[in-house]
Amino acid sequence: AQSVTQPDIHITVSEGxxxxxxxxxxxxxxxxxxxxxxSPGQGLQLLLKYFSGDTLVQGIKGFEAEFKRSQSSFNLRKxxxxxxxxxxxxxxxxxxxxxxxxxxxxxGTRLKVLA
Amino acid sequence: DxxxxxxxxxxxxxxxxxxxxxxxxxxxxxxxxxxxxxxxxPPELMFVYSYEKLSIxxxxxxRFSPECPNSSLLxxxxxxxxxxxxxxxxxxxxxxxxxGQFYEQYFGPGTRLTxx
Numbered sequence: 334a335q336s337v338t339q340p341d342i343h344i345t346v347s348e349g350x351x352x353x354x355x356x357x358x359x360x361x362x363x364x365x366x367x368x369x370x371x372s373p374g375q376g377l378q379l380l381l382k383y384f385s386g387d388t389l390v391q392g393i394k395g396f397e398a399e400f401k402r403s404q405s406s407f408n409l410r411k412x413x414x415x416x417x418x419x420x421x422x423x424x425x426x427x428x429x430x431x432x433x434x435x436x437x438x439x440x441g442t443r444l445k446v447l448a
Numbered sequence: 449d450x451x452x453x454x455x456x457x458x459x460x461x462x463x464x465x466x467x468x469x470x471x472x473x474x475x476x477x478x479x480x481x482x483x484x485x486x487x488x489x490p491p492e493l494m495f496v497y498s499y500e501k502l503s504i505x506x507x508x509x510x511r512f513s514p515e516c517p518n519s520s521l522l523x524x525x526x527x528x529x530x531x532x533x534x535x536x537x538x539x540x541x542x543x544x545x546x547x548g549q550f551y552e553q554y555f556g557p558g559t560r561l562t563x564x
Contacts, residue, residue: 365550369555374536374558375557375558376452376556377491377538377540378555382552384550421488423490427550434542434551435496436493436553438490439490440489440490441489441490
């Protein structure tokens with residue numbers, strides 16, 4: 334069965350430090366992969382996506398992610414975290430079902446940024 | 449315009465009330481989604497509409513009734529809800545993937561529903 338795992342429930346980093354959020358997936362075919370960010374009480378905003386091609390993808394707000402097929406991973410990175418990055422981050426894989434695509438979300442990683 | 453709008457932002461309703469949540473997008477997307485999100489959890493898919501037809505119902509109780517009047521609008525009608533239905537209800541839209549391509553979803557800000 335398809336699944337997405339985010340091993341870290343909470344991560345705390347200092348402002349200006351680098352960040353890596355982990356995401357592992359289980360999917361038979363080439364996956365469609367996404368990272369979303371959600372601020373408290375808000376909807377989800379797409380940070381970046383991977384469909385094919387270059388395995389290092391750039392997103393908004395200075396985020397990037399690298400697709401590693403051999404490790405079934407799609408980790409999110411940022412070289413220098415800002416206090417405004419504090420939020421919940423969700424990794425998702427697109428899966429086809431009943432002729433329609435749906436997301437399978439990971440459980441999320443809550444990022445706290447220390448001043 | 450990449451915006452999905454949802455009304456109302458907050459809703460408090462009793463267990464005997466009937467209310468509706470509304471969602472609108474003007475991106476020309478032909479797939480629209482309802483999600484339910486409890487605190488500190490990922491969104492859970494409830495319904496998917498593709499070309500105004502219901503294509504996925506994730507075994508949602510009948511007290512939730514979706515409606516897609518046209519390609520830009522999506523409603524969720526609520527009746528006889530339970531306190532455990534209190535949650536953030538998110539709407540999303542995307543290009544339709546019937547041709548085999550998967551497209552990213554654009555989410556609205558959500559409606560915070562409290563059932564008393």
